[in-house]
Amino acid sequence: MxxxxxxxxxxxxxxxxxxxxxxxxxxxxxxxxxxxxxxxxxxxxxxxxxxxxxxxxxxxxxxxxxxxxxxxxxxxxxxxxxxxxxxxxxxxxxxxxxxxxxxxxxxxxxxxxxxxxxxxxxxxxxxxxxxxxxxxxxxxxxxxxxxxxxxxxxxxxxxxxxxxxxxxxxxxxxxxxxxxxxxxxxxxxxxxISNAPSYPALIQIIDMHHAILDGNLSSIGSFKKQIHAFKDGHIIVLEAFRELSGDSLIFKVRVEETDLVQEILIQAWQKTDGVFVSLQPFGDPLSTRGVREAVHAVTNWLATQGLVVKEKWI
Ligand SMILES: C[S@@+](CC[C@H](N)C(=O)[O-])C[C@H]1O[C@@H](n2cnc3c(N)ncnc32)[C@H](O)[C@@H]1O
The missing domain is CATH 3.40.50.150 (Vaccinia Virus protein VP39)
Known part of the structure; x- marks a missing residue:
């Protein structure tokens, strides 16, 4: 059940x-x-x-x-x-x-x-x-x-x-x-007995969040915590880990939105046609605007490390 x-x-x-x-x-x-x-x-x-x-x-x-x-x-x-x-x-x-x-x-x-x-x-x-x-x-x-x-x-x-x-x-x-x-x-x-003025809900985004960049992840050697504010909250990119295979980075991200805090994983992995950045299903996160902003924040950080954004989400 x-x-x-x-x-x-x-x-x-x-x-x-x-x-x-x-x-x-x-x-x-x-x-x-x-x-x-x-x-x-x-x-x-x-x-x-x-x-x-x-x-x-x-x-x-x-x-x-x-x-x-x-x-x-x-x-x-x-x-x-x-x-x-x-x-x-x-x-x-x-x-x-x-x-x-x-x-x-x-x-x-x-x-x-x-x-x-x-x-x-x-x-x-x-x-x-x-x-x-x-x-x-x-x-x-x-x-x-x-x-x-x-x-x-x-x-x-x-x-x-x-x-x-x-x-x-x-x-x-x-x-x-x-x-x-x-x-x-x-x-x-x-x-x-009556309604207060309307209280908007968070916006749920069902589409997959992703970005594609040109460049090489192996050239990235250090990471510092990143904080990014957006209209409905904050994104804190807490840590970055390199996968043992060496061709992928995993970012631990805290997404703070009104009444909702999620810790999610965003992965950037090297493929032949570029670096693909997307949300990982680990922990079964709720897909919200904040999660999309988190993919955005990681993508922007990778861009500061010399990678070039080719495509951002759908
Ligand atoms: C004092 S206990 C009372 C538990 C239960 N209602 C009872 O009478 O035995 C308060 C409970 O509320 C939960 N709680 C506190 N803030 C909450 C929130 N914002 N949303 C959901 N649960 C909450 C706590 O984890 C705790 O179990």
Whole structure:
């Protein structure tokens, strides 16, 4: 059973039939931890397409095993930032519900901008939730709770109902931990009532990125880290390696775009009719404008080393 969605398999916007095999309401849990609540949701709502998003690889692995063990077929897991999934993968007005349970509270004032539930995220969410769609939020952190109510309220896009958490909302590892310690738990539902101005998604580029140069790679003997800024982010060409066969260079590149960071490999290899530069499939990267910019950055660096650009991408 296909549970984990890899970045390179994502299509913008998400096609429920391709990803889940069925056209059912789309529901997200952002930061699912050990996946206990996600599994509970999946069993209580077999007609939901549930997408769990987590930044922690360990959590993905634990939840993956849980879904297999419990024979759950309506959950897909994605490792990455929930902001990226909501912005770039979820189509406008297509999300039924999103659950955010005990998100990292970032209690220090200087770290507050790292909180998931802030006004920009609420604005984004209002464009992706369907009319009447709901964010369900539960936390043990009183100050974050007030902060989220204020930030969500400031957008004017939500009807906010604070109240007792439903029993199901307590089916998370953190909820059980705080209950045992008799901590107070806070809960609110944010129902979407209007849309903020549109939030454009990243542009996905399906064509292959490549360049061809005249010259000889064997003449290149050194490399220094390269940083290149473009409209939506940064490209950092971190390192260059020579293949043992000696006729190819491999560049490790960090691509930073809004809410999405990828580390990719770009290869330049010597052929009889020139040096061919292209993205490697290693790690199954998501093909974006940033990835194209990365091929561009490597090509430009090779040009500074005496190679001559003959052809740049399609
Ligand atoms: C305090 S834990 C709560 C886990 C779970 N919801 C529970 O109640 O047991 C917060 C989780 O959110 C994840 N996380 C933090 N920021 C995230 C983001 N931007 N996108 C997705 N997951 C995130 C962390 O890796 C962590 O597992």
């Amino acid at each position: 296909k549970v984990i969605i890899r970045p390179g398999e994502l299509r913008f916007p998400l096609d429920p039939v391709v990803s889940f095999g069925k056209q059912n309401p789309l529901v997200i849990e952002a930061g699912f931890g050990d996946g206990h609540f996600l599994a509970h949701l999946a069993k209580s709502h077999p007609k939901w397409n549930l997408l769990g998003v987590e930044v922690s690889l360990g959590s993905i692995w634990r939840a993956y095993r849980r879904m297999l063990r419990e024979e759950i077929s309506n959950v897909r897991l994605y490792r990455g930032d929930a902001r990226f999934i909501v912005r770039d993968v979820v189509a406008e007005n297509s999300l039924s519900r999103i659950y955010v349970k005990f998100p990292d509270p970032w209690p220090r004032k200087k770290h507050r901008s790292r909180r998931l539930l802030c006004a920009p995220f609420f604005n984004l969410l209002s464009t992706r939730l369907e009319d009447g769609g709901v964010l369900s939020f539960t936390t043990d952190h009183a100050e974050y709770f007030d902060f989220a109510l204020e930030e969500g309220g400031s957008t004017g896009c939500f009807e906010i109902t604070p109240g007792e958490p439903p029993a199901a909302a307590m089916e998370t590892k953190y909820a059980r931990k705080w209950l045992e310690m008799e901590k107070e738990i806070f809960h609110a539902e944010f129902k979407k």
